[in-house]
Amino acid sequence: MEMRAEETKTKRGNDVAFAQQVIKTMEQVVDDKIEELDSLNNLELERLRDERIKTMKDAAARTKELLSKGHGGYDDVEEKLFFKVSTDSDKVVAHFYAGNLPLCDIFHMYLGDIAKSHLETRFIRVNAEKSPFLVSRLNINHFPSIVVIIDGVTADRVIGYSDLSEKDQFTRESLEWRLSLRGGIKYDGDYDPTSAFKRNRTKIQKIYKKKTIRETEDSSSDDD
Template sequence: MNLGGMEAIAQQVAGKAILDHAKETEQKLDAKLAKLDNMDEDDLDKLREKRKAQLIAAQKIKQDNLSNGHGRYSELPDQPAFFEATKKSKFCKIDAEKSPYLTEKLNIFVMPTILLIKGGHTIHQIRGFEELGGTDDFHEDTLAFVLSQYGVLNFDGEPPSDPTKASAGVNSIAMKMLGKGAARAGAREGDEADY
Protein backbone atom coordinates (compact mmCIF):
# COMPACT_ATOMS: atom_id res chain seq x y z
CA MET A 1 0.00 0.00 0.00
CA ASN A 2 1.37 3.41 -0.91
CA LEU A 3 1.64 6.44 1.36
CA GLY A 4 -1.37 8.15 -0.23
CA GLY A 5 -3.55 5.11 0.44
CA MET A 6 -2.46 4.99 4.07
CA GLU A 7 -3.25 8.69 4.52
CA ALA A 8 -6.71 8.18 3.02
CA ILE A 9 -7.39 5.29 5.42
CA ALA A 10 -6.15 7.37 8.36
CA GLN A 11 -8.44 10.22 7.33
CA GLN A 12 -11.39 7.84 7.07
CA VAL A 13 -10.69 6.39 10.52
CA ALA A 14 -10.29 9.86 12.04
CA GLY A 15 -13.46 11.07 10.32
CA LYS A 16 -15.43 8.09 11.61
CA ALA A 17 -14.14 8.63 15.16
CA ILE A 18 -15.14 12.31 15.03
CA LEU A 19 -18.55 11.45 13.63
CA ASP A 20 -19.11 8.77 16.29
CA HIS A 21 -18.15 11.21 19.04
CA ALA A 22 -20.48 13.87 17.60
CA LYS A 23 -23.36 11.38 17.48
CA GLU A 24 -22.71 10.30 21.07
CA THR A 25 -22.62 13.94 22.23
CA GLU A 26 -25.83 14.67 20.31
CA GLN A 27 -27.57 11.69 21.95
CA LYS A 28 -26.53 12.90 25.41
CA LEU A 29 -27.83 16.40 24.66
CA ASP A 30 -31.08 15.00 23.28
CA ALA A 31 -31.53 12.98 26.49
CA LYS A 32 -30.93 16.07 28.63
CA LEU A 33 -33.37 18.11 26.53
CA ALA A 34 -36.00 15.37 26.78
CA LYS A 35 -35.54 15.31 30.54
CA LEU A 36 -35.97 19.10 30.70
CA ASP A 37 -39.05 18.93 28.44
CA ASN A 38 -40.64 16.38 30.76
CA MET A 39 -40.08 18.41 33.92
CA ASP A 40 -43.12 19.70 35.71
CA GLU A 41 -43.35 22.80 37.90
CA ASP A 42 -42.28 20.89 41.04
CA ASP A 43 -39.17 19.62 39.26
CA LEU A 44 -38.30 23.14 38.12
CA ASP A 45 -38.77 24.47 41.65
CA LYS A 46 -36.44 21.78 43.00
CA LEU A 47 -33.89 22.64 40.32
CA ARG A 48 -34.13 26.36 41.19
CA GLU A 49 -33.72 25.65 44.91
CA LYS A 50 -30.72 23.43 44.26
CA ARG A 51 -29.07 26.09 42.08
CA LYS A 52 -29.88 28.80 44.64
CA ALA A 53 -28.24 26.73 47.39
CA GLN A 54 -25.17 26.23 45.18
CA LEU A 55 -24.90 29.98 44.54
CA ILE A 56 -25.29 30.79 48.24
CA ALA A 57 -22.60 28.24 49.15
CA ALA A 58 -20.25 29.61 46.47
CA GLN A 59 -20.78 33.16 47.74
CA LYS A 60 -20.06 32.07 51.32
CA ILE A 61 -16.83 30.37 50.21
CA LYS A 62 -15.84 33.53 48.33
CA GLN A 63 -16.52 35.70 51.39
CA ASP A 64 -14.60 33.30 53.64
CA ASN A 65 -11.68 33.37 51.20
CA LEU A 66 -11.65 37.16 51.17
CA SER A 67 -11.79 37.35 54.97
CA ASN A 68 -8.84 34.92 55.14
CA GLY A 69 -6.77 37.15 52.89
CA HIS A 70 -7.27 35.28 49.62
CA GLY A 71 -6.75 37.35 46.52
CA ARG A 72 -3.58 38.77 48.05
CA TYR A 73 -0.13 37.25 47.86
CA SER A 74 1.79 38.36 50.90
CA GLU A 75 4.80 37.17 52.87
CA LEU A 76 4.38 35.66 56.32
CA PRO A 77 6.76 36.97 59.00
CA ASP A 78 7.88 33.67 60.54
CA GLN A 79 7.41 29.89 60.80
CA PRO A 80 4.61 29.94 63.41
CA ALA A 81 2.66 32.34 61.19
CA PHE A 82 3.15 29.93 58.27
CA PHE A 83 1.65 27.03 60.22
CA GLU A 84 -1.27 29.20 61.35
CA ALA A 85 -1.90 30.49 57.83
CA THR A 86 -1.90 27.01 56.31
CA LYS A 87 -4.75 26.04 58.60
CA LYS A 88 -7.07 28.66 57.10
CA SER A 89 -5.51 29.82 53.83
CA LYS A 90 -4.72 28.05 50.62
CA PHE A 91 -1.96 30.30 49.29
CA CYS A 92 0.85 31.98 51.23
CA LYS A 93 4.54 32.89 51.05
CA ILE A 94 7.37 32.75 53.56
CA ASP A 95 11.03 33.81 53.35
CA ALA A 96 13.13 30.62 53.39
CA GLU A 97 16.12 32.43 54.88
CA LYS A 98 14.04 33.20 57.98
CA SER A 99 12.63 29.66 58.16
CA PRO A 100 15.43 27.11 58.45
CA TYR A 101 13.21 24.42 60.00
CA LEU A 102 10.71 24.61 57.14
CA THR A 103 13.33 24.72 54.41
CA GLU A 104 14.99 21.61 55.80
CA LYS A 105 11.76 19.69 56.35
CA LEU A 106 10.29 20.71 52.99
CA ASN A 107 13.54 20.01 51.12
CA ILE A 108 13.92 23.54 49.80
CA PHE A 109 17.45 24.05 48.54
CA VAL A 110 17.04 26.18 45.39
CA MET A 111 15.88 29.77 45.57
CA PRO A 112 13.26 30.62 44.61
CA THR A 113 11.14 27.58 45.34
CA ILE A 114 7.38 27.48 45.11
CA LEU A 115 5.97 24.60 47.11
CA LEU A 116 2.58 23.34 45.98
CA ILE A 117 0.69 21.62 48.78
CA LYS A 118 -2.71 20.00 48.48
CA GLY A 119 -4.51 18.19 51.28
CA GLY A 120 -1.50 18.68 53.55
CA HIS A 121 0.86 16.92 51.10
CA THR A 122 3.47 18.44 48.80
CA ILE A 123 2.40 17.70 45.23
CA HIS A 124 5.13 19.62 43.40
CA GLN A 125 8.03 22.01 43.82
CA ILE A 126 8.77 24.70 41.28
CA ARG A 127 12.51 25.18 41.71
CA GLY A 128 14.17 28.14 40.10
CA PHE A 129 12.72 29.77 37.01
CA GLU A 130 12.72 26.94 34.46
CA GLU A 131 8.94 26.31 34.60
CA LEU A 132 8.35 30.07 34.48
CA GLY A 133 10.10 30.62 31.17
CA GLY A 134 13.67 30.51 32.48
CA THR A 135 13.60 34.15 33.54
CA ASP A 136 13.04 36.04 36.79
CA ASP A 137 11.15 38.66 34.76
CA PHE A 138 8.07 36.45 34.28
CA HIS A 139 4.57 37.92 34.33
CA GLU A 140 2.15 36.90 37.07
CA ASP A 141 -0.09 35.28 34.45
CA THR A 142 2.76 32.89 33.69
CA LEU A 143 2.97 31.94 37.36
CA ALA A 144 -0.81 31.58 37.58
CA PHE A 145 -0.85 29.37 34.48
CA VAL A 146 1.90 27.11 35.83
CA LEU A 147 0.15 26.83 39.21
CA SER A 148 -3.09 25.93 37.44
CA GLN A 149 -1.36 23.00 35.75
CA TYR A 150 -1.00 21.42 39.20
CA GLY A 151 -4.59 22.15 40.25
CA VAL A 152 -3.88 24.76 42.93
CA LEU A 153 -5.27 27.72 40.97
CA ASN A 154 -7.84 28.30 38.24
CA PHE A 155 -6.61 29.89 35.02
CA ASP A 156 -9.09 30.47 32.22
CA GLY A 157 -7.12 31.74 29.30
CA GLU A 158 -4.57 30.82 26.72
CA PRO A 159 -1.19 29.62 27.96
CA PRO A 160 1.23 32.54 27.97
CA SER A 161 3.55 32.34 24.97
CA ASP A 162 5.91 34.93 26.42
CA PRO A 163 6.48 34.61 30.19
CA THR A 164 7.19 38.33 30.51
CA LYS A 165 3.87 39.49 28.99
CA ALA A 166 0.36 39.29 30.38
CA SER A 167 -2.44 37.31 28.82
CA ALA A 168 -5.98 37.75 30.10
CA GLY A 169 -7.59 34.93 31.97
CA VAL A 170 -6.42 34.63 35.55
CA ASN A 171 -9.29 34.64 38.03
CA SER A 172 -8.90 37.95 39.83
CA ILE A 173 -5.58 37.21 41.48
CA ALA A 174 -3.49 40.11 42.76
CA MET A 175 0.10 39.02 43.25
CA LYS A 176 3.13 41.11 44.04
CA MET A 177 6.22 39.99 42.21
CA LEU A 178 8.89 38.80 44.59
CA GLY A 179 12.44 40.08 44.46
CA LYS A 180 15.41 37.94 43.60
CA GLY A 181 16.43 35.55 46.35
CA ALA A 182 13.01 35.42 47.97
CA ALA A 183 11.82 31.87 48.44
CA ARG A 184 8.22 31.10 47.88
CA ALA A 185 6.47 28.42 49.83
CA GLY A 186 2.81 28.29 49.13
CA ALA A 187 -0.45 26.96 47.85
CA ARG A 188 -2.28 24.70 50.23
CA GLU A 189 -5.26 22.67 49.09
CA GLY A 190 -6.35 23.73 45.61
CA ASP A 191 -9.49 25.82 45.59
CA GLU A 192 -12.01 25.94 42.82
CA ALA A 193 -13.32 29.36 43.80
CA ASP A 194 -11.87 32.57 42.41
CA TYR A 195 -8.91 33.79 44.40
Protein backbone atom coordinates in the same frame (compact mmCIF):
# COMPACT_ATOMS: atom_id res chain seq x y z
CA MET B 1 -90.82 8.10 3.91
CA GLU B 2 -91.47 10.89 6.36
CA MET B 3 -90.72 8.48 9.21
CA ARG B 4 -87.42 7.48 7.65
CA ALA B 5 -86.51 11.11 7.08
CA GLU B 6 -87.34 11.85 10.68
CA GLU B 7 -85.27 8.89 11.87
CA THR B 8 -82.38 10.01 9.69
CA LYS B 9 -82.66 13.52 11.05
CA THR B 10 -82.78 12.22 14.59
CA LYS B 11 -79.78 9.97 13.97
CA ARG B 12 -77.80 12.83 12.52
CA GLY B 13 -78.74 14.94 15.48
CA ASN B 14 -77.61 12.23 17.84
CA ASP B 15 -74.36 11.83 15.90
CA VAL B 16 -73.71 15.54 16.09
CA ALA B 17 -74.50 15.59 19.78
CA PHE B 18 -72.22 12.61 20.34
CA ALA B 19 -69.47 14.20 18.31
CA GLN B 20 -69.88 17.43 20.22
CA GLN B 21 -69.75 15.51 23.50
CA VAL B 22 -66.63 13.66 22.38
CA ILE B 23 -65.01 16.91 21.32
CA LYS B 24 -66.01 18.51 24.60
CA THR B 25 -64.63 15.56 26.52
CA MET B 26 -61.40 15.62 24.52
CA GLU B 27 -61.09 19.34 25.06
CA GLN B 28 -61.59 18.81 28.77
CA VAL B 29 -58.95 16.08 28.79
CA VAL B 30 -56.55 18.36 26.92
CA ASP B 31 -57.32 21.22 29.29
CA ASP B 32 -56.75 18.95 32.28
CA LYS B 33 -53.47 17.71 30.78
CA ILE B 34 -52.29 21.22 30.06
CA GLU B 35 -53.13 22.21 33.61
CA GLU B 36 -51.27 19.16 34.87
CA LEU B 37 -48.24 19.97 32.72
CA ASP B 38 -48.37 23.59 33.79
CA SER B 39 -48.44 22.41 37.37
CA LEU B 40 -45.52 20.09 36.78
CA ASN B 41 -43.58 22.80 34.97
CA ASN B 42 -44.22 25.23 37.78
CA LEU B 43 -43.05 22.66 40.30
CA GLU B 44 -39.99 21.94 38.18
CA LEU B 45 -39.23 25.63 37.81
CA GLU B 46 -39.69 26.07 41.53
CA ARG B 47 -37.33 23.17 42.19
CA LEU B 48 -34.73 24.56 39.79
CA ARG B 49 -35.13 27.98 41.36
CA ASP B 50 -34.64 26.55 44.85
CA GLU B 51 -31.59 24.61 43.70
CA ARG B 52 -30.16 27.72 42.07
CA ILE B 53 -30.71 29.78 45.19
CA LYS B 54 -29.11 27.07 47.34
CA THR B 55 -26.12 26.87 45.00
CA MET B 56 -25.69 30.63 45.12
CA LYS B 57 -25.98 30.70 48.91
CA ASP B 58 -23.50 27.83 49.25
CA ALA B 59 -21.08 29.58 46.91
CA ALA B 60 -21.42 32.83 48.83
CA ALA B 61 -20.85 31.03 52.14
CA ARG B 62 -17.82 29.24 50.69
CA THR B 63 -16.37 32.50 49.38
CA LYS B 64 -16.90 34.15 52.75
CA GLU B 65 -15.15 31.23 54.46
CA LEU B 66 -12.19 31.37 52.08
CA LEU B 67 -11.81 35.12 52.47
CA SER B 68 -11.84 34.72 56.25
CA LYS B 69 -8.86 32.37 55.87
CA GLY B 70 -6.91 34.89 53.82
CA HIS B 71 -7.72 33.60 50.35
CA GLY B 72 -7.57 36.31 47.73
CA GLY B 73 -4.63 37.93 49.49
CA TYR B 74 -0.89 37.38 49.43
CA ASP B 75 0.46 37.77 52.93
CA ASP B 76 3.69 37.17 54.80
CA VAL B 77 3.41 34.22 57.16
CA GLU B 78 5.75 33.72 60.08
CA GLU B 79 7.53 30.43 60.52
CA LYS B 80 5.59 29.50 63.65
CA LEU B 81 2.27 29.87 61.82
CA PHE B 82 3.25 28.13 58.60
CA PHE B 83 2.00 24.64 59.43
CA LYS B 84 -1.34 25.91 60.69
CA VAL B 85 -1.90 28.10 57.65
CA SER B 86 -0.82 25.38 55.23
CA THR B 87 -3.28 22.87 56.69
CA ASP B 88 -6.22 25.22 57.26
CA SER B 89 -6.76 25.45 53.50
CA ASP B 90 -7.11 22.65 50.97
CA LYS B 91 -4.63 24.29 48.61
CA VAL B 92 -1.72 26.57 49.46
CA VAL B 93 0.91 28.21 47.27
CA ALA B 94 3.86 29.24 49.43
CA HIS B 95 6.58 31.48 48.01
CA PHE B 96 9.90 31.31 49.85
CA TYR B 97 11.91 34.44 49.12
CA ALA B 98 15.20 35.89 50.24
CA GLY B 99 16.23 39.51 50.73
CA ASN B 100 15.54 41.92 47.92
CA LEU B 101 16.31 39.67 44.98
CA PRO B 102 14.80 41.24 41.84
CA LEU B 103 13.41 37.89 40.73
CA CYS B 104 11.64 37.49 44.07
CA ASP B 105 10.08 40.91 43.55
CA ILE B 106 8.75 39.76 40.18
CA PHE B 107 7.28 36.66 41.81
CA HIS B 108 5.67 38.86 44.47
CA MET B 109 4.03 40.99 41.80
CA TYR B 110 2.66 38.07 39.79
CA LEU B 111 1.59 35.92 42.73
CA GLY B 112 -0.23 38.81 44.38
CA ASP B 113 -2.15 39.35 41.17
CA ILE B 114 -2.88 35.65 40.60
CA ALA B 115 -4.15 35.26 44.16
CA LYS B 116 -6.97 37.73 43.51
CA SER B 117 -8.45 35.61 40.74
CA HIS B 118 -7.95 32.20 42.38
CA LEU B 119 -9.85 32.16 45.64
CA GLU B 120 -9.74 28.36 45.65
CA THR B 121 -6.08 28.56 46.76
CA ARG B 122 -4.37 30.36 49.63
CA PHE B 123 -1.29 32.33 48.56
CA ILE B 124 1.37 33.15 51.13
CA ARG B 125 4.98 34.27 51.19
CA VAL B 126 7.67 33.25 53.64
CA ASN B 127 10.85 35.18 54.38
CA ALA B 128 13.50 32.47 54.18
CA GLU B 129 16.01 34.48 56.20
CA LYS B 130 13.59 34.53 59.13
CA SER B 131 12.50 30.90 58.72
CA PRO B 132 15.62 28.71 58.96
CA PHE B 133 13.70 25.74 60.35
CA LEU B 134 11.28 25.65 57.43
CA VAL B 135 14.02 26.18 54.87
CA SER B 136 15.89 23.20 56.31
CA ARG B 137 12.81 21.02 56.76
CA LEU B 138 11.54 21.60 53.23
CA ASN B 139 14.99 21.60 51.63
CA ILE B 140 14.68 25.06 50.14
CA ASN B 141 18.05 25.70 48.52
CA HIS B 142 17.27 28.23 45.80
CA PHE B 143 15.32 31.47 45.73
CA PRO B 144 12.71 32.20 44.78
CA SER B 145 11.09 28.82 45.41
CA ILE B 146 7.40 28.01 45.39
CA VAL B 147 5.97 25.04 47.27
CA VAL B 148 2.46 23.90 46.35
CA ILE B 149 0.67 22.14 49.21
CA ILE B 150 -2.54 20.19 48.65
CA ASP B 151 -4.40 18.56 51.53
CA GLY B 152 -1.38 18.97 53.77
CA VAL B 153 1.18 17.35 51.47
CA THR B 154 3.75 18.82 49.12
CA ALA B 155 2.39 18.37 45.61
CA ASP B 156 4.71 20.51 43.50
CA ARG B 157 7.66 22.90 43.47
CA VAL B 158 8.64 25.75 41.20
CA ILE B 159 12.28 26.76 41.56
CA GLY B 160 13.24 30.10 40.09
CA TYR B 161 12.19 30.71 36.51
CA SER B 162 13.81 27.60 35.01
CA ASP B 163 10.39 25.98 34.57
CA LEU B 164 8.86 29.11 33.13
CA SER B 165 11.14 30.67 30.54
CA GLU B 166 14.64 30.64 29.14
CA LYS B 167 15.08 34.12 30.56
CA ASP B 168 13.81 35.88 33.64
CA GLN B 169 11.30 37.80 31.52
CA PHE B 170 8.56 35.25 32.08
CA THR B 171 4.92 36.33 32.19
CA ARG B 172 2.18 36.24 34.77
CA GLU B 173 0.26 33.78 32.62
CA SER B 174 3.19 31.37 32.32
CA LEU B 175 3.44 31.29 36.12
CA GLU B 176 -0.32 30.89 36.48
CA TRP B 177 -0.30 28.01 33.99
CA ARG B 178 2.68 26.40 35.70
CA LEU B 179 0.96 26.45 39.10
CA SER B 180 -2.01 24.61 37.62
CA LEU B 181 -0.03 21.62 36.35
CA ARG B 182 -0.33 19.64 39.55
CA GLY B 183 -3.54 21.17 40.78
CA GLY B 184 -2.26 24.20 42.67
CA ILE B 185 -4.90 26.34 40.97
CA LYS B 186 -7.57 25.96 38.31
CA TYR B 187 -6.47 27.36 34.97
CA ASP B 188 -8.76 27.76 31.95
CA GLY B 189 -6.49 29.86 29.77
CA ASP B 190 -4.82 28.90 26.50
CA TYR B 191 -1.19 29.57 27.36
CA ASP B 192 1.25 27.86 24.98
CA PRO B 193 4.31 26.60 26.89
CA THR B 194 7.70 27.87 25.75
CA SER B 195 10.26 25.53 24.24
CA ALA B 196 12.18 25.65 27.50
CA PHE B 197 9.13 24.50 29.40
CA LYS B 198 8.49 21.72 26.91
CA ARG B 199 12.01 20.44 27.53
CA ASN B 200 11.23 20.30 31.24
CA ARG B 201 7.71 18.89 30.87
CA THR B 202 8.66 15.32 31.81
CA LYS B 203 10.46 16.44 34.94
CA ILE B 204 7.71 18.84 35.96
CA GLN B 205 4.88 16.36 35.56
CA LYS B 206 6.53 13.60 37.56
CA ILE B 207 4.61 12.75 40.68
CA TYR B 208 6.45 13.88 43.77
CA LYS B 209 6.68 11.39 46.57
CA LYS B 210 3.99 12.67 48.89
CA LYS B 211 4.92 13.42 52.46
CA THR B 212 3.18 15.52 55.00
CA ILE B 213 4.76 18.93 55.23
CA ARG B 214 5.76 18.13 58.80
CA GLU B 215 7.99 15.31 57.62
CA THR B 216 11.57 15.86 56.62
CA GLU B 217 11.99 15.83 52.86
CA ASP B 218 15.30 14.62 51.55
CA SER B 219 16.82 16.04 48.41
CA SER B 220 15.38 13.24 46.31
CA SER B 221 11.94 14.80 46.68
CA ASP B 222 12.96 17.46 44.20
CA ASP B 223 13.90 14.95 41.54
CA ASP B 224 11.38 12.14 42.06
